Amino acid sequence: MHDPIKTPPTVVLDNLTTGNAGVNEAILRVTGASILPQPVLLQALKDSFFEHVVFYYYMVDPGDVAGPNASVLLQQAVCLAGSLMRHGKDSVGLAASQYEKAKTLIHTGFEPDQLTVLKSLCLMSCWSASSPYLVTLDGPWHWTGMASRMALQLGLQKQSSYSNRQGAGCLRRIFWHLQTSEILMTACWGRPLLLRPEDTDVPPLSEEDFTVQNFDAIATTWMTKLVQIVGVITTLKFRKGGSTSAEAEAVVTSLYGWLADLPEDLRLFNLHGTRKPFNQQRAETFIFYFVAIILTQTISRSTSLTWRTSPASVLAASCAARLYDEIRCRERVVHLIHYHAFLVLTVGVVLISHQPQSQEKEIILRRDLDVVHSVLEGMSAKYGGARAILQKLKDAPRDFGGERVDETSFSRSETAGSYGSSTAKIVQHHMGDLFAFPSEMCENMDILSQDNDTRDEIVFQDDAFGNFGQMGEDFDDITTFMDVLGMGFTNFDGGNGKPSRVQDRNRIMSEPSEKLVQGAQMAQAFLGPKLLSVIQEQARDDLPSKVSAEYIAEVCFSSYARPELEFKERSLVNIGMMIALNRTPELRIHIAAALNLGISEEKIVETCRHAMIYCGVPAGREALAVASDIFAKVKGTTKEERAKMS
Secondary structure, three states: OOOOOOOOOOOOOHHHHHHHHHHHHHHHHHHOOOOOOOHHHHHHHHHHHHHHHOOOOOOOOHHHHOOOOOOHHHHHHHHHHHHOOOOOOOHHHHHHHHHHHHHHHHHOOOOOOHHHHHHHHHHHOOOOOOOOOOOOOOOHHHHHHHHHHHHHHOOOOOHHHHOOOOOHHHHHHHHHHHHHHHHHHHHHHOOOOOOOHHHOOOOOOOHHHOOOOOHHHHHHHHHHHHHHHHHHHHHHHHOOOOOOHHHHHHHHHHHHHHHHHOOHHHOOEOOOOOEOOOOHHHHHHHHHHHHHHHHHOOOOOOOOOHHHOOHHHHHHHHHHHHHHHHHHHOOOHHHOOOOHHHHHHHHHHHHHHOOOOOHHHHHHHHHHHHHHHHHHHHHHOOOHHHHHHHHHHHOOOOOOOOOOOOHHHOOHHHHHHHHOOOHHHHHHHOHHHHOOOOHHHOOOHHHHHOOHHHHHHHHOOOOOOOOOOOOOOOHHHOOOHHHHOOOOOOOOOOOOOOOOOOOOOOOOOOOOOHHHHHHHHHHHHHHOHHHHHHHHHHOOOOHHHHHHHHHHHHHHHHHHHOOOOOHHHHHHHHHHHHHHHOOHHHHHHHHHHHHHOOOOHHHHHHHHHHHHHHHOHHHHHHHHHHHHHHHHHHHHHHHHHHHHHO
16 A cells, blocks of 8 residues: 555655755855754753743654654754744844755755655744735745645545554644644734635544653643634634624634633633743633634624623733733743744733723723733744834834724714624623633633623723724635734735735835845844944935935845854854944944844954954044943943932
8 A cells, every 4th residue: 555654755756856966065054954962962952942932842752853863854844943042142043054954954855754754844934034914935824735745645634544543643642733733823914714614524632642741731732722713713613604692602612612612721720710830832722712712703794893892802911911911921932933923913902992090090000011912022033023013012002002092983873783782792692601710811801791781881892902903894805814813914906906005206126035134133143233223214205315224224134144153153253343444433333233142342342453464453442432431431321210210
């Protein structure tokens, strides 16, 4: 019997593979793609993966990347995912380097084992550096699509493929990882499913599919169940003809049924109502749950936006913000993967839309909005979607800091007329089941103590978010939850089937290139947000300045992603070159950048002194004078900040 998993991929194309061997070897020599990180860093990145990432990419076991014979490709891919979890300004550069290495190994056919290639393709989807509206072959959609097509080739959508097969549990984990990934991308971006539920008979993921039946296995299994519910919500929301009340009721029932059946290990509170010690997997699982409650209320075919101000949405958003705050306070935002940009957006839209009824609630709202802003900022250095969403929320009609809106603008009678049979009404009647938590869950849990009439008054508020993101009457224009949430990104919005171009004469770009996006990330990490902000504020808003900024990001800073030199090494080289070229304004920038990177004053001074040998005393003296000026300004700023804090 033909077994596609065990059949070597070179059987049919052996002659082509042999002919390209020399070219592939040359590519590997030039790129160093097969060279793993040095041993200490390699182990650290593997540990980072299994500590923080395996919850989402659970198809890899520790034994897969252990020992001298472990796949180089899979190790590079695991290191890519692990590097995204690191603190520090060099983490983006390291992740970019690992991504390029793994991509090169895939495209040169370096790995002969198909199952290992499939696992690696799954891991590549963790790289999401580009903006969401950029058409690119470097993003989650592309890599998940490749992995899904390979899974279909291997027959993983059929239960018969797993019969009497060694490692069947691992294959099922791969299938369900791809299925859940596709569901989330469909919900967010409207991508069509390759692994459609109607085409598969694979049983649900279970703890027995894991090598070790531990907390990770339990958490992953129940997260997968929750994402399947999100898949149903997505199908009902965007299905032509809409959904029925019975279908909406069934979704709500499945949500509180999921909560009721949740194993004790995954619950936030113990049987006595006491909050359990913090666990990030548990927190992220419940963030997904609360976002699912919000999304459920959008199922109605009506274009009414009352779901954004419903009691259930406000409470769910507040609960999710509380969990994000717990993650933020532990400095673990860096451990959130790219999907959280969509989740934070959902929470943020509800919070910005909400109009508190008291000063006390206003303070709570401001704090929750600050959490949303902080989480998005923390994710922005690595994920293009987070950057775009952060900017979109900053541009919202209502101030992102939670500026109070005049509550006399309520229009309950008008809103009530459009509310009708909205799914939000169904959710409202089951709030006790959906929010079966102690009052300590969040500071807005008192919403549950209000009667239905009082809740209706909250539901029938005008939306403080105004018309931001409001779609037209043509429901068919709404194809993704990003549309529903007001993010409306599109690559073909010109109406003529061609990519749109900005008509402003000061803008010559149509869409940012991959190198431009990468360069912008490198610049932010290298210079730091404060210095970069100062540079941007000083730049003129004209065509020459924009061309200059584009070139610097696309050509210069994109080179900083190359792996051979670390940021600190590049910084000292830059200082030496600016001294040699007598470019004092640029020297000021690079000395400030060096301090931002944690380079000591002593090393900067020694670099200037060393340059004096080859560049001459006048150049060296001026450089030292510039360094002295920068040091004094930084110390002065630090003193001012400390004084403000005290």
